[in-house]
Amino acid sequence: MHLPSSLYLLFSSSPCSSHSHFCTRTINRFKFSFLSSISLALFMAPAFEDPNVLEGQTQSSSSPQRYSNPDDVSRKSKVTVVGSGNWGSVAAKLIASNTLKLSSFHDEVRMWVFEETLPSGEKLTDVINRTNENVKYLPGIKLGKNVVADPDLENAVKDANMLVFVTPHQFMEGICKRLVGKVNGDVEAISLIKGMEVKREGPCMISTLISEQLGVNCCVLMGANIANEWLKWRLLVQIAVEKFSEATVGYRENIEIAEQWVKLFSTPYFIVTAVQDVEGVELCGTLKNVVAIAAGFVDGLEMGNNTKAAIMRIGLREMKAFSKLLFSSVKDSTFFESCGVADLITTCLGGRNRKVAEAFAKNGGKRSFDDLEAEMLQGQKLQGVSTAREVYEVLSHRGWLELFPLFTTVHEICVGHLPPSAIVEHSERKPRLSIVESSIQYY
Template sequence: AIMQPKHVVPHARLECSRSMPAPSAIAGAEEGYAGPTRTAPSIESAKRLWKDAEAVCFDVDCTVTTNDSLDLLAGFMGVAAQVSALTSQAMDGSLDLATALERRLEIINCTPADIRAFIKEHPPETRLAPGIAALVRALRARGVAVFLISGGFRELTLPIAAHLGIPKENVFANRMNWQWDDETGEPTRLVGFDTSEPTARNQGKPQAIAAIRAIYPYKSIVMVGDGITDLEAVQSTGGADLFIGYGGVVVRPAVEAGADWFVHSHQELLAALQRFRVAMVGSGAWACAAVRMVAQSVTTDDPADNFDNEVRMWVHEEQYEGRKLTAVINEQNENPRYLPGINLGTNVIAVPKLEDAVADADCIIICVPHQFLHGICKQLAGKVRKDAMAISLTKGMRVRADGPQLISQMVQRYLGIDCSVLMGANIAMDIAKEELSEAVIGYTNRDHAKVWAKVFSRPYFRVALLPDPVGAEMCGMLKNIVAIGAGMVDGLGKGPNAKAAILRQGLLEMREFSKALYPEVRDATFLEACGVADLVATCYGGGNRLG
């Protein structure tokens, strides 16, 4: 009895329970159809498409792996030379895919036991192309869907997918047909392959991508591969939006000529992913404690590789023991003047010129005394990226004849970019020592807030998002006034009852004053880390009390 495998994977077969179009229903997917004339994008446009891809489809043999699975299986079976020649003909387009598959299987003539033994001898981790595991990991961590579309066979592809963390539902590949023993009910002999799979023939990969599109509303799909059948993915209606040719294992001239973008390593693709460059404006104690957290986040806890590892920190140049402070910081990885004894990280680079620190920065952190910020903003006007985002750690307000101006409002006005705020019980040395702390990110742009949360979140530093940036910033400013009152209580030798009264009345007046200026401020904000928590920490352990 000749039977198909019993297990059916939805994406891999067109008769799945979900509504998926049959091959004949996919426009432009018929065998041999070259699709409409297509204008290839420029390299710059191709790289932008790659950065914005919502799904990436990889060929497997000689793209994800360093070899062709069937060729390797043929070598295991002792028929390598005959099969390899047919593989080359299929990849350069001189032999149609279905014929090549059929002939190769006839020569290999393996059994299920042979396949199990082959996988044991050649486990997936020994076959991967350099850099592919890191690339797939980064894509998946960014929320990009990853698919494998192979002209090879599921029996050989699924172990690779499992090793890379790609669900089997995201694997398109051919299926071997087996003759099953009537006595044992077990498959015993290979008798060809399932020709109904889209990957069993030319133009099959665009068919597979069209089937993906029928299920998922991806706006952009990229195909990465080394062969002619991969190049076809962008040559048919409903196929990929971009084809990236891969030459890290073998360079096929026709593929290199036809690719929208051709790379020789997966590291090139990893390096081309969107990365945020972070800059710190300021180098005081709190700025140094904050930049230390950032330096950790962009290196040790960045599985999606979202951030450039280097963090530039603007330092107002001054002398320290006869040397420039920037030179001391870069040599010792520590700011001995403002946060002595704390290693900032080898990836923090002290920069004496303000414009150089923020040049090309996507994420600008502002942490300087508020009295200097107006001049800094004027100096940076027109010198930052238009699509950059900022966050203020500075607690203060500019008082003008025409009314008060919050720090975030000043940044937005002069730099023309969105500015969130990070406020909380943030005593610098405690955070530098990695003691448990928390803060809120007050935001108007939630997408930016999510990026900032990745920048600052640490195991010891809890960050919450708060859609009330004005309330958070008012809390951070006004608690300093209350803290002076708390310092007076200490100076007068009064006890905790008196201090508690100051804190309670202070918190109440903070809320009333904030809502008088900005009626939209939320009452609940004063119970967040930026409110009562920051007030308590400052009144008991901050530097604003008068003793």
């Protein structure tokens, strides 16, 4: 959501908060911590263990009931994936392979599909349920027979107690509004969404939006996880075909919940690590998309790898400074996890943001991003262009534009105020660190 400057109020470190949400949240937090301690006591196994090894093990006092009666369906966690794009479909596949192996989860994974009619006249949901394949967003890959596509959002979430949010970030506010009062009180959520909202009160991370709108705890999972990669002239559905990669779970307080998510996503080829830094992990995933747009401009202008590496370095520095200025709790070490430098590298080398920005620069900025996105991505969505605008809004309202020359320039190129070549001319300028006192320590 984009608001004119006049509507802006002061930014705070918890900018999405509102009184009414606070009450729901407090009650739900209490409910959640009570219920989750019970359910964790009942279900949790020691984290990071191989699910195959755990199945059927004798219980110790620290890993209670969970394995003593795996058939007790009333105690199993039910997972719903909200989203079914390129990454959403891969996430559903990953999760579904694990719910079949882990006795603490129901086998079935429900996947909410934003319904559309295919050129054949069939509904996408019907085709997914008939062929077990998301023919539009992840063609050629079987999702697992236990993935059930559901076009009805409320129905998809109603029985779930673990919700995985993975839609383009621009749709999340509407989705959350539709879900208010519709999710169970003991729900745990995780967001795989890279992006943020800019609201009247200031910037709002998507996990915070989910937490506050739905009154649930929300972790995040980010990382170097391009679902589709072009390798030589061949499309490789990288993670879906089970090539090794890594991801980072960011959690706020409860390590046991984080371990539950780690367990749900981990496979021998997908290694997941948990860190206590929700904002750091989420901002890494969000901001690297802006740097990827800059990297695409460099590619489109054929400036070479040295220039691209310089842009990536400057971008990483701005990612860190911006994250720490917004949330002083963000840890330096987070930038060295998969969600940080690794995701920055993979997206700047092979992502959709890079690819479309390259085409934009090749066309001298004469074709709009919307046009190029529709033609090149066929329904998939870019996050970097809108994130650049959202970051720019934050910077201009805080008086920080000169502190972030790369972020600022990316937005100005995207909206046509500057030519693509400005990416090097402007980014190489030294940021004026004197404008914000604490900025020096963050650069």
